[in-house]
Structure formats: structure tokens, C-alpha cells
Amino acid sequence: MALKKKPVTGMKDILPREMEIRNYVTSIIRETYASFGFTSIETPCVEHIENLCSKQGGENEKLIFKILKRGEKLKLESAKEEGDLVDSGLRYDLTLPLSRYYSNNSNDLPAPFKALQMGYVWRADRPQRGRFRQFMQCDIDILGEATYMAEIELVLATTTLLGKLDFHNFTIRINDRKILKAMAQYSGFPADSFDTVFIILDKMDKIGLDGVAEELEKEGFTKESIDTYLGMFKEITNDVEGVRFIKEKLKDVLDPKVAEDLETIISTVDSVKTADFKMSFDPTLVRGMSYYTGPIFEIAMDEFGGSVGGGGRYDEMIGKFTGSNTSACGFSIGFERIVMLLLERGYQIPGQGAKKAYLIEKNMPADRLAQIFAQADQERKEGTQVNISIMKKNKKFQKDQMTTEGYTEFVEFFKEKR
Amino acid sequence: MALKKKPVTGMKDILPREMEIRNYVTSIIRETYASFGFTSIETPCVEHIENLCSKQGGENEKLIFKILKRGEKLKLESAKEEGDLVDSGLRYDLTLPLSRYYSNNSNDLPAPFKALQMGYVWRADRPQRGRFRQFMQCDIDILGEATYMAEIELVLATTTLLGKLDFHNFTIRINDRKILKAMAQYSGFPADSFDTVFIILDKMDKIGLDGVAEELEKEGFTKESIDTYLGMFKEITNDVEGVRFIKEKLKDVLDPKVAEDLETIISTVDSVKTADFKMSFDPTLVRGMSYYTGPIFEIAMDEFGGSVGGGGRYDEMIGKFTGSNTSACGFSIGFERIVMLLLERGYQIPGQGAKKAYLIEKNMPADRLAQIFAQADQERKEGTQVNISIMKKNKKFQKDQMTTEGYTEFVEFFKEKR
Structure with missing residues (x-):
């Protein structure tokens, strides 16, 4: 039988030059995050199908590579639907497996627990240039730390890493899901339509304020709500002044501590940072995943259109496994994008021997x-x-x-x- | 829905202490093999089901984690057998994917090509203590080098690595599939029963010469063949003298160059080696996989019962993809066993900062x-x-x-x- 030479659809063979960069980036990641006290862990690439399909993964749950049952457990004749045939699948992210890991091993782990995970994840996305169905994720998470100490450490560690990899002049956009909600509430949108509002708001950088207004109108929201809402975005500045404005403006619907904490995160990072970037309070930052409960952040780089990483606080996810909530906050960098940017630049790895x-x-x-x-x-x-x-x-x-x-x-x- | 806390059957969560050792071993592997001129490459974890089931993998083909087709391609109603449902699977080793990789990318690769692969493989083996269904493999291969230069480099690189990881007093057992065959031919076993003979010979270290004799008798082989065969094993010494004895004894059925090359490999490694190990010519070494065509080798350590790695020459496998044969020789170390041995020893990673x-x-x-x-x-x-x-x-x-x-x-x- 003739064998197939190409990799499976949407996945790629990695050539030596790229591997060299990948290994270098990996080693700098491990070294940098270790210096911040993060310890490496790993979970299996294969995860229970019940966990993968537990509604934690949003759209990603539609993209799972599912694994066939084996031996006697596979009953082909009596199988009526997909679910009868599979018992596991390839993980689509590292956050869900981390939650399972923490609930399984918390007795053996320190508190707070600072975890570094680097590993492949799989999504059966439509193949397109530069996006693959197997890709490396690199996450740091702090579990069991309820205060903004977690956010500050995550942002400092991530930006220090990017600095070491010679990235300059980037932006950390930051917002808080509670501010996002309070702004919608203040404007009079009904609570059950917040997600619709946020999906539209998320398009701000593509369609602008007018585009957002138009789409909100189409959805049938009142002119008053839309005007109040968009009026705020015009007034807010992208710095701690903006946060203070929000704190004052939303004082009836937002716990002032949310704004105060955000201000501390921004000001502390700004005064400590050594890498070349700026912190930007961005009330239009949404972050898709519904599991976020507090501060959210994203890395923006001019040389790359989209986001090069992001994260936030998700205090309610681990409770899904353990029954009792555990504070959790994470930051994921776009490993594949970073490697791609370095390759495009013709990056020379420093300090290589003869x-x-x-x-x-x-x-x-x-x-x-x-x-x-x-x-x-x-x-x-x-x-x-x-x-x-x-x-x-x-x-x-x-x-x-x-x-x-x-x-x-x-x-x-x-x-x-x- | 209650989520499952344990990893899937036969796979494991890796705790910080083990991860620290794994990352250290990984870095020493990359550093050591790079110093020998090996370059890192990677293939996707998911491979075409046609390639995985192409009879290159022997028993491992029964242990494949198979991946369900997706979207319109999955036709559950009309599916009659497993093959109708799946289009890919998780790789069970790194050798088959390397062959595919080489045939896909050889235009972009140097000749000879020295590849280092580290990656997970999956086998749905019966779960047992210390053996997992997902485990790391670490292979070095030299493609396009027809002479014993490949074997010498592979053995020197691997043993240098083990020395750096503080392993001492181990043995590299070495044999040649051509000697294995010539000994069976010389003894008068029919050519189509060689594999049966080798499966029995492979048990030598467990059942001894008498046990092997008994099992060969049970299979109905002639007393004369058995006596001739086992007589040789008694006479052969485990050094270059043994190789010379074989060369003389089998001169009618074995190209003398095979024995001469083996002698050169053993004597060169012995005189260059810096790690603390011995080379042992072992005519009972079989190595299960049928794709081996020349020298074969295995690492034996007293502190660990079985093999801690092995490899050999497989000059005919890449031709299955490309149509024309390419010389190939590889050495795989048992990454998981090495990590387990270091953990059991309470290994302290040298040179760690405060x-x-x-x-x-x-x-x-x-x-x-x-x-x-x-x-x-x-x-x-x-x-x-x-x-x-x-x-x-x-x-x-x-x-x-x-x-x-x-x-x-x-x-x-x-x-x-x-």
C-alpha cells in the first residue's frame, strides 16, 4: 500500500530552523517563569470526553478530536450516536485540564499554586494560513490567590518574558468583567442580553463606535441605552484616570474595590516594569470565554494584527470539579505566534556555540x-x-x-x- | 454534570518534582545531542490511519488510539466497520512518522540528516505499574549514512548522554540482524521459520540455554540444528574475539564485511568512550521489530531489569514511502525509565540557583x-x-x-x- 507523505490535514512537520527557535523560546519561557516561582506541570493530551464536553470550552467543544473506544467497549452494531463510540478526546486547551489536575492533586500542591504548562492542544478548525489544528499552548496560572497579587505577577512575568525575546513597544490591554457588566447595567441593557452586547462591543476595533451603535440598534436595544453606553466609551481615557472616571460614574452599580484593584494593578505594573510596553485600560476588551469573573487582559502588538496572548481571572471554574470555589487567574501567551514573528524577523539566537x-x-x-x-x-x-x-x-x-x-x-x- | 477528577485510564498527571527532573533531562538531551550535530525536528502527534496500519509497527498496531472522522465525513448510519469511522490516530512511535517526514521534506534537509525527536507516543496497552499509555520517546536517527559511522556516532552520543546523567556501569549489547540470520541459516533452520527461532532465542536471559533448547524441540526443529545452533552460543565470547570467531565460523553464509564492521564499531566506541560502560557483543540480542536490517543495540542496566533503550539500522523502511531505499539508523532511549530511575535515586539537579x-x-x-x-x-x-x-x-x-x-x-x- 502506498503510504501518505504529507502530514494529516491542518497539521505540520516542523523543520530544523523552526525547531531551533521553538526550543530556544521554550527554554527562555521555563527560565523566566521559574524565576517568578512558577513550577512546571503536565496533564495527559487525552482527556475524558465528559470533561471536554462540559460546556466550559464554549465554541471549542465543537472542534474536539474524539477518540474511539477500544476493545470490548466499542459496540459498533448497537451504537446510535457519536457519544456511544467515544470515551475521550484530545484537549482543546490547558485550562480545563488544569482545573481537573488541581482538583485531583491539590493535597500535594502548595497554596497558592503557581503552575506553568506548555503543551500541545488540538482543535479541528477549518485549516487556514498560519493556523494549525495542533498547536502549542503556554499558560501560567496562579491558583488559590484571591487578591490582585496574582494579576500583577502574571502580567510582570509575561511581559518580562516578551522583553527577553526582544519584543518592544507592545501593549497590555486590561479590563475587568465586572466593569464590563456594570457598564451594560448602568446603560439599562437587560441582564439576559449582556452577552449579545459584548459580542458586538468586541468588534469595536474593526467597526468603530458608529458600527457598534448600528449593530446594537439592529438588535433592537433602546436609543437611550445605546447613547448612554457609547457616551461612556468616548469619555474614558486608557489610563488610571479612566479607571477613576468609571469608579465615580458607576458608583451605584459597581463595587468601588473593583476599580481600586484595577488601578493598583495598572499603577504597580507601570512603575515596576522593565520591558518596553504600556498598560492600557481598555473598557472595550471582552475576552470571549464566559468563565472569566474578574480582571481580563490581552497582549496587543503592532507587528501582529491580533492578540498575542491573554488571560484573566476565573474564580468559579475549579469549583465545578471540587464543589468549592478556588481563586484562579491565568495568562496564556500565543506560543505559535511568537515563534512565527521571530522566524519572520530572521531572529538570531544569542550565545550559540561554534x-x-x-x-x-x-x-x-x-x-x-x-x-x-x-x-x-x-x-x-x-x-x-x-x-x-x-x-x-x-x-x-x-x-x-x-x-x-x-x-x-x-x-x-x-x-x-x- | 459531575466532572471526572482522575486522568483517563493509564495516563498520568505529572507533579512538579517529576516535571523538574523531566525538564532537566530534556535540556541535557538537547544539549548533548546538539553537540554531536543532531538537529531537532517534530511531526504531529496525529498520523494518517493508513500509515499507522501499514504493518511497519508490528504488535503496536493493535494498540492504536484511533480518532473519529469529523463533520460530514462521519457517516454513522452506513458505517460497517471501525475503518469506516476513523481517518487518523495517535502515533505509537517516532520511527514511522520520521520516515514520512523524511520523504515529505528531504529536499529541505541535509544529507546525511541527523535528527533528534522528543515527543509523546500513545499505546493502549493494558495498564500496569510504571507503564503508561502516554509516554515520551526520545530518538536520534541518522538518515543517508550507509557506513558504520552512523552506528558509532549513535552509540557515542547516547552513552555520553547517560554519563552526563550520572549513569555508570551499564552495558551496550550489540549484534547484527545479518549475523542473527546467518547463525540460523548455518544451523540448518528453514528460512521461513527464522522468526520463530528468534522469538525463542529472545528468551535466553530468562530461560537459559536449556530452556531455549526445550522450546526449539517443541517447535519440531531437528536435534542437529538445535545442537549446532546452541553450540555456537556456548563458544562465542562477548567481545571482538567473539565477532572474529563468528566471521570465521560463518564464512560460507555471512559476508565477512558484516563482522568486520561490527568489530570496528565495538573497538572504536571502546577506545573513544568517556562514559563508564562496556560494549558487549551479544549474539542472543534479537530486537523485536522486523524492520531492522543490520546492526542492532540495546542498553542494559543492572539497577533496572529490562532495556533502557535500543535501536539499530533499518535501511528499507523509508523506501516504503519514497520508492527508493535510504540508509537509516536510530537509537531510542527510554526517557520514562531514565526519569523514573533518577526520581527513585532522589537525584539532585546540579547547579540550580537559590x-x-x-x-x-x-x-x-x-x-x-x-x-x-x-x-x-x-x-x-x-x-x-x-x-x-x-x-x-x-x-x-x-x-x-x-x-x-x-x-x-x-x-x-x-x-x-x-
Whole structure:
């Protein structure tokens, strides 16, 4: 049978040059987040189908790669629907598995628990350029910390990381789901239509204030509500002044502590930050997932259209497993986007050792060969990459090819001294 | 709906202590193999079902986690057998995907191509202690190198790695599938029963020479063949003398170059090696997979009963994809076993920086908080891990807990100077 050469639809083979960048980014992530006290953990890539389909994942639940039952458990004849055939699936994110992990292992974990997860997730999205059905996610989460200490640490750790990877001039957009709701409530939108309002608000950066107004009108909301709502967005500035304005304006519908905490997060990060970015209070920031309960944030970069990462507080999700709520806040960076941006830039990994190629004439006697390998061993111990290969007939071509792989020095070994 | 807390059957959550060892082993693997000129690559975890079921994987093909077709392609009503329902599965090893990868990308790859792959594979084995259904594989392969240069490099790289991870006094067992066959042929076993003979031979270390003799008799082989065969095993020594004996003894059925090459591999590795191990010519070494075509090897360690890794030459597999054969030779180390052995030993990772905990009194004013975070930032830059958390009421318990996590220094911050 002829075998298939291409990867499965929507997934990709990773070539050496990209892998080099990926491994470098991975090592900087581990090093940076460890310096903030995050510890690495992992969950299996395969998760119970019941957990994956528990309505925590929103639209992602439609994109699950489902895994067939095995052995006697697979009853093909009597199966009436998909659910009869599968018992598990590939995880579509790392947040749901983290919640399961924490509920399973909390006795063995410190409190608060600072977790770093790097791992693949799978979504059967329609294939499109630059988006793949298997991709790496990289999440940091702080579980069991109810105060804004979590948000400050997450934003500082993430931005320090981006700085180390030579990203400059980016923005951390920040908002709070409670502010989002209070603004809608203050404007008189009915509580059961908030999600509709937010879906429209989320398009602000694409369609502008007028576009949002138009879509809200189409949905049949009153002119008064729409005017009040959009009037606020015009007045709010993207800094702590904006937060103070909101605190005053919404004093009847918003706990002032929400605004005060947000101000502390913004001002603390702003005064401590070492990377080159700005904090921006952005009341139009929505973040799709319904599980967020407090502050939410997103990384915006001019060189990349969309978001390069985001996160927020989700204090109610872990309770779904344990029965009692656990404070939780996380920040996910777009690993694949970061790798793509570095590749496009032709990023040079700093501090790489020398790469040397030994070219050895064919049929070298065993005793000479041993000497050569011993010499290589010595150089490798000293930090040089040594690639040993047989000298080809077309030596020039061979050297040219190895030069493109980064080999800068060639040592040739012949059977007889020349 | 109640969510499930445990991982799926046969897979595991990885706790921080194990993850620390895994990440350390991973970094030493990447560093060591890079110094030998291996470049990292990756294939998707999901592979075409046609490739997975192409008879390259032997028994592993019975253990595949199969993935359901999606959307319109899933025709539940008309499905008659499993094959109608699935289009892909989780890879059960990294060798088959490497062959597909090479045939897909060979134009963009150097020749010879030295690949390092680290990645999860999945097998729906019966769950048992210490064996999991998701586990990490770590393979190095050299493609396009027809000579023993490949074997020497693979064995040197692997043993150097094990030495760096503080393994001592282990053995590399080595044999050649051509010697295995020639010995069976010389003894007069019919060619179509070689596999039966090898399956029995493979039990030598468990049942001994007499046990092997007994089982061969049961299969109905002639006494003469059995006596000739087992007589040779008694005479062969486990060193280059043994290889020379075989070369002489089998001169009518074995190309002398096979034995000469094996001798060169053993003697070169022996004279160059820096790690603490011995090379052992072992004519009873079989290696299950039928795709091996030349030298085969395995790592034996006294502290661990079975094999801790192995590999060999498989010159005919890539041709199954490309139509023309490509020399290939690989060595896989048992990543999970190595991690388990290090954990059992209580392995201390060398060269880890200091871990310091900042404990901060609740409700610290924002300006003081900023100072504390700035101080942490300075220490982190200098290589210290700084974990910031809110001081708990039971401070002693909090410190004790953090001490078990490796924090050796505590700095306390109060709202008012004390």
C-alpha cells in the first residue's frame, strides 16, 4: 500500500530552523517563569470526553478530536450516536485540564499554586494560513490567590518574558468583567442580553463606535441605552484616570474595590516594569470565554494584527470539579505566534556555540577513526558542536550545504597525511 | 454534570518534582545531542490511519488510539466497520512518522540528516505499574549514512548522554540482524521459520540455554540444528574475539564485511568512550521489530531489569514511502525509565540557583508593593528564583511548606517597619 507523505490535514512537520527557535523560546519561557516561582506541570493530551464536553470550552467543544473506544467497549452494531463510540478526546486547551489536575492533586500542591504548562492542544478548525489544528499552548496560572497579587505577577512575568525575546513597544490591554457588566447595567441593557452586547462591543476595533451603535440598534436595544453606553466609551481615557472616571460614574452599580484593584494593578505594573510596553485600560476588551469573573487582559502588538496572548481571572471554574470555589487567574501567551514573528524577523539566537564539521575520507582505518572521534569528544566537551560525516565526492557542494546549516569551520581528515 | 477528577485510564498527571527532573533531562538531551550535530525536528502527534496500519509497527498496531472522522465525513448510519469511522490516530512511535517526514521534506534537509525527536507516543496497552499509555520517546536517527559511522556516532552520543546523567556501569549489547540470520541459516533452520527461532532465542536471559533448547524441540526443529545452533552460543565470547570467531565460523553464509564492521564499531566506541560502560557483543540480542536490517543495540542496566533503550539500522523502511531505499539508523532511549530511575535515586539537579520567598503582609499600600516587586525584579535578574506571596496567618506552616518546595530563604515585608 502506498503510504501518505504529507502530514494529516491542518497539521505540520516542523523543520530544523523552526525547531531551533521553538526550543530556544521554550527554554527562555521555563527560565523566566521559574524565576517568578512558577513550577512546571503536565496533564495527559487525552482527556475524558465528559470533561471536554462540559460546556466550559464554549465554541471549542465543537472542534474536539474524539477518540474511539477500544476493545470490548466499542459496540459498533448497537451504537446510535457519536457519544456511544467515544470515551475521550484530545484537549482543546490547558485550562480545563488544569482545573481537573488541581482538583485531583491539590493535597500535594502548595497554596497558592503557581503552575506553568506548555503543551500541545488540538482543535479541528477549518485549516487556514498560519493556523494549525495542533498547536502549542503556554499558560501560567496562579491558583488559590484571591487578591490582585496574582494579576500583577502574571502580567510582570509575561511581559518580562516578551522583553527577553526582544519584543518592544507592545501593549497590555486590561479590563475587568465586572466593569464590563456594570457598564451594560448602568446603560439599562437587560441582564439576559449582556452577552449579545459584548459580542458586538468586541468588534469595536474593526467597526468603530458608529458600527457598534448600528449593530446594537439592529438588535433592537433602546436609543437611550445605546447613547448612554457609547457616551461612556468616548469619555474614558486608557489610563488610571479612566479607571477613576468609571469608579465615580458607576458608583451605584459597581463595587468601588473593583476599580481600586484595577488601578493598583495598572499603577504597580507601570512603575515596576522593565520591558518596553504600556498598560492600557481598555473598557472595550471582552475576552470571549464566559468563565472569566474578574480582571481580563490581552497582549496587543503592532507587528501582529491580533492578540498575542491573554488571560484573566476565573474564580468559579475549579469549583465545578471540587464543589468549592478556588481563586484562579491565568495568562496564556500565543506560543505559535511568537515563534512565527521571530522566524519572520530572521531572529538570531544569542550565545550559540561554534559549529564545526569534520569531513572524513571514506574507509578510514579503525585506529585513525578512533583518534578523530576522540578529538571530537574533546571539542564537544569544550562546548563546540561537532558534526562528523563522510567526505563526499562533491566536497564543495557538501560544504556549501553545511554552511547554510550554520557550520562555520571545516576540518578534513584523509587516510594519508597531505 | 459531575466532572471526572482522575486522568483517563493509564495516563498520568505529572507533579512538579517529576516535571523538574523531566525538564532537566530534556535540556541535557538537547544539549548533548546538539553537540554531536543532531538537529531537532517534530511531526504531529496525529498520523494518517493508513500509515499507522501499514504493518511497519508490528504488535503496536493493535494498540492504536484511533480518532473519529469529523463533520460530514462521519457517516454513522452506513458505517460497517471501525475503518469506516476513523481517518487518523495517535502515533505509537517516532520511527514511522520520521520516515514520512523524511520523504515529505528531504529536499529541505541535509544529507546525511541527523535528527533528534522528543515527543509523546500513545499505546493502549493494558495498564500496569510504571507503564503508561502516554509516554515520551526520545530518538536520534541518522538518515543517508550507509557506513558504520552512523552506528558509532549513535552509540557515542547516547552513552555520553547517560554519563552526563550520572549513569555508570551499564552495558551496550550489540549484534547484527545479518549475523542473527546467518547463525540460523548455518544451523540448518528453514528460512521461513527464522522468526520463530528468534522469538525463542529472545528468551535466553530468562530461560537459559536449556530452556531455549526445550522450546526449539517443541517447535519440531531437528536435534542437529538445535545442537549446532546452541553450540555456537556456548563458544562465542562477548567481545571482538567473539565477532572474529563468528566471521570465521560463518564464512560460507555471512559476508565477512558484516563482522568486520561490527568489530570496528565495538573497538572504536571502546577506545573513544568517556562514559563508564562496556560494549558487549551479544549474539542472543534479537530486537523485536522486523524492520531492522543490520546492526542492532540495546542498553542494559543492572539497577533496572529490562532495556533502557535500543535501536539499530533499518535501511528499507523509508523506501516504503519514497520508492527508493535510504540508509537509516536510530537509537531510542527510554526517557520514562531514565526519569523514573533518577526520581527513585532522589537525584539532585546540579547547579540550580537559590530559591527565595517573599512573604508580604496583606493590604500592602500600592507604593510599597511597587518597591517590593522592583526588588524582586532585581534579584530575578541576578538569577535568584523569587516567589512572592501573601503572608498567611499560620506563617510557620507556610514556611514549612515552602521549605519542602526548596525555598531556603524567606524575606518578610510588613506594612509598618518592625
